[in-house]
Amino acid sequence: MSSNIQLRLPDGSVREVPAGTTGHEVAASIGKRLAQDALAVKLDGEIYDLSRPLTQSGSFGVITPRSREGELNADGLYVLRHSCAHVMAEAICRLWPEAKLVYGPPVEGGYYYDIDLPHKISAEEFAKIEAEMAKIVAEQRPFTRVELPRAEGMSKVQAEGNPYKVDNAQRAEGDVLSFYVTGARIGQDFEDLCRGPHVPHTGKIGAFKVTSVAGAYWHGDANQQQLQRVYGTAFPSQKDLDEHLKRIEESQKRDHRLLGKQLELFHIDEAVGQGLILWKPNGAVVRKELQKFIGEELAKHGYHEVFTPHIGKLDLYRTSGHFPYYSDSQYPPVVMREELSKLADEKCSCADLAHKLEAGEIDGYLLKPMNCPHHIKIYASQRRSYRELPLRLAEFGTVYRWEQSGELNGMTRVRGFTQDDAHLFCTEEQVAAELRGCLDLVKTVFRTLGMQDYRVRVGLRDPASTKYTGAPELWEKAEHACREAAKHLGAKFTEEPGEAAFYGPKIDFVVKDVIGREWQLGTVQVDYNLPQRFELSYIGSDNQAHRPVMIHRAPFGSLERFVGVLIEHFAGAFPFWLAPIQVRVANITDKQEEACRQVEAACRSAGLRVDSDLGHGKINAKVAAAEQEKIPYLLVVGEREAQSGSVAVRERGRKNLGEMKLEAFLERARAAVSARRLEGIATE
RNA sequence: GCCACCCUAGCUCAGCUGGUAGAGCAGCGGUUUUGUAAACCGCAGGUCGUGGGUUCGAGUCCCACGGGUGGCUCCA
Numbered sequence: 076m077s078s079n080i081q082l083r084l085p086d087g088s089v090r091e092v093p094a095g096t097t098g099h100e101v102a103a104s105i106g107k108r109l110a111q112d113a114l115a116v117k118l119d120g121e122i123y124d125l126s127r128p129l130t131q132s133g134s135f136g137v138i139t140p141r142s143r144e145g146e147l148n149a150d151g152l153y154v155l156r157h158s159c160a161h162v163m164a165e166a167i168c169r170l171w172p173e174a175k176l177v178y179g180p181p182v183e184g185g186y187y188y189d190i191d192l193p194h195k196i197s198a199e200e201f202a203k204i205e206a207e208m209a210k211i212v213a214e215q216r217p218f219t220r221v222e223l224p225r226a227e228g229m230s231k232v233q234a235e236g237n238p239y240k241v242d243n244a245q246r247a248e249g250d251v252l253s254f255y256v257t258g259a260r261i262g263q264d265f266e267d268l269c270r271g272p273h274v275p276h277t278g279k280i281g282a283f284k285v286t287s288v289a290g291a292y293w294h295g296d297a298n299q300q301q302l303q304r305v306y307g308t309a310f311p312s313q314k315d316l317d318e319h320l321k322r323i324e325e326s327q328k329r330d331h332r333l334l335g336k337q338l339e340l341f342h343i344d345e346a347v348g349q350g351l352i353l354w355k356p357n358g359a360v361v362r363k364e365l366q367k368f369i370g371e372e373l374a375k376h377g378y379h380e381v382f383t384p385h386i387g388k389l390d391l392y393r394t395s396g397h398f399p400y401y402s403d404s405q406y407p408p409v410v411m412r413e414e415l416s417k418l419a420d421e422k423c424s425c426a427d428l429a430h431k432l433e434a435g436e437i438d439g440y441l442l443k444p445m446n447c448p449h450h451i452k453i454y455a456s457q458r459r460s461y462r463e464l465p466l467r468l469a470e471f472g473t474v475y476r477w478e479q480s481g482e483l484n485g486m487t488r489v490r491g492f493t494q495d496d497a498h499l500f501c502t503e504e505q506v507a508a509e510l511r512g513c514l515d516l517v518k519t520v521f522r523t524l525g526m527q528d529y530r531v532r533v534g535l536r537d538p539a540s541t542k543y544t545g546a547p548e549l550w551e552k553a554e555h556a557c558r559e560a561a562k563h564l565g566a567k568f569t570e571e572p573g574e575a576a577f578y579g580p581k582i583d584f585v586v587k588d589v590i591g592r593e594w595q596l597g598t599v600q601v602d603y604n605l606p607q608r609f610e611l612s613y614i615g616s617d618n619q620a621h622r623p624v625m626i627h628r629a630p631f632g633s634l635e636r637f638v639g640v641l642i643e644h645f646a647g648a649f650p651f652w653l654a655p656i657q658v659r660v661a662n663i664t665d666k667q668e669e670a671c672r673q674v675e676a677a678c679r680s681a682g683l684r685v686d687s688d689l690g691h692g693k694i695n696a697k698v699a700a701a702e703q704e705k706i707p708y709l710l711v712v713g714e715r716e717a718q719s720g721s722v723a724v725r726e727r728g729r730k731n732l733g734e735m736k737l738e739a740f741l742e743r744a745r746a747a748v749s750a751r752r753l754e755g756i757a758t759e
Numbered sequence: 760g761c762c763a764c765c766c767u768a769g770c771u772c773a774g775c776u777g778g779u780a781g782a783g784c785a786g787c788g789g790u791u792u793u794g795u796a797a798a799c800c801g802c803a804g805g806u807c808g809u810g811g812g813u814u815c816g817a818g819u820c821c822c823a824c825g826g827g828u829g830g831c832u833c834c835a
Binding site (some may be wrong): 167193196197198261287288289290291295296297298299301302303304333336337343345349395396397400401403404421444447474476478479480481483484488525576577578590595598627630661663664665666669691692693694695696697698699700701702703711713714715723724730731 | 760761762763764770790791792793794795796797800808825826827828829830831832833834835
């Protein structure tokens, strides 16, 4: 006989209902309005259809589009978008009956559906798809869950002849397979193999939009068939959708590629090469200030700066493992002329050449893909005592990697970049303390720049992969060290197998760009392998040779990517200490030209980056220009100021701060710059 | 690298179904002498990414290449 279950509601009260009661019934018993608004229910963290009979006790909540405070509910959006994916799939199947559906989950910001269809869907056809979707939504058809025993379900899927769904069914867990029918007429209405859950009916999808289409490999495998991935999004109301689209549009104005051009920060020229950054004077200022900043931090932390060349012999990278492990993502090796002509005489083919390079029969040079081998050779250039350790070698080292053309992206994914790199050589006992020091440094960097919105990822090796070098025991040790260090960080972190470097695990700081893509910035990596490959040693207090441990770390990651992310973080409005032009002087009329020149000179000798706008335009135009160029301070000099030796200070985005003596401004400016204050000269 | 789309003046963009290019801003020259987000007039500026092809005729249609955008894959 059916017993009762206890549902603990969000307000803490407990409701006892007979097992088998549906979510909808529970919602209705709480309130009519709630039952009307409900999209689904959540029981112990699992989301269920409103129509699903509930069979176990647990903490229970009704999912509605918005919270009581009026905020959109993440679970609600999840279910809504999943349902919308079904509606879109049905619309596409109506338009192109030969379409084979593959997989259509909700994702952050919307949903997609992977579809195998010979006809290539174009952006012009989105309206057509949306029109079909609108019909389905208007019909308010219920989503009906149908469960079949596994064997019966499998034969049903097989009978339909869609190999992708057969594959999905085979991968599905449990002894029943569930299908969702968009409608009540089972066997006639559109249906899809699906785990659910779904909203009660299509009418709950208040507003939707098909947003883009792209290629995607089946199972995410580049060797598999390429499918069409149609993206869309859905919201409870048109207003929500409009706000969402508006937000996207606004955030795209912060795109570093756009601002990089507008603010003359950097340029990429196809004549130079894809993914190779030309830093224009304004961008160079930002980079130099960051380098100065990190340089000061390094000095405080006992680092030694070194310089090494951009290339090295191939053998060096054979020893390190970079060449054999990553030859596909390197610029091709530089082979000497005599060697090439000799090979040409021997009728050596390109394939032969590649093979000989691989086998080590030909030497050559490689644009360095990493700085570590060079730093290792500095370490190894003399006998090391334990008294020298930890030895911390730092360099703004430029490296080159042949990234796939489709991956290149402004400054965030490039082929030549400069790492704020350092390699720490230490004893086993020093690893933990050194790791903590590195992580503190990364935190200092992020804090100084006001970047709070990052996540921490501990990248571990994927046991199934063969791309890693070194003994499992060493990996165990290194991974343990990373975990411990991450715990000390005091921030949440996730452990991700498969994200390690080929020589060791790492702790990465990951941020998002304006369109939601994640980029790895700062990184700290523990390495037991390269010291072994290069047979590094130091003499311990016992007068015996020991193997040091290496730590690779780069708080910025690369200056290119970091500056790219920073441009977006500040929307181009760099803090005072970083701004390419910190101060602009502007006159009201020609009569103050000389006074302006004097103010400009005074600013310059105070160490500020300053220019002046002495054109014949109105002050309004000069203000507008300074705002658009995102210059932190505009010093206006009119008749009054010229007389009294003062300036009218306008702070970027903040209107007029009023008149102050030039000396007072300079004093405050100097203090703000040397403290690298994010808020400029304004005092609390 | 793969799929789709895009490439017109320094920048942002217009140019319907093929009839040999247009605006705003920036620039330059004048006029205006101006008080916190854009004064006015004029001038100049493009072999329409490159190379082929179709056509009497191509910015517009087709092909190849280069570059870019979105996604996939990759990312030491």
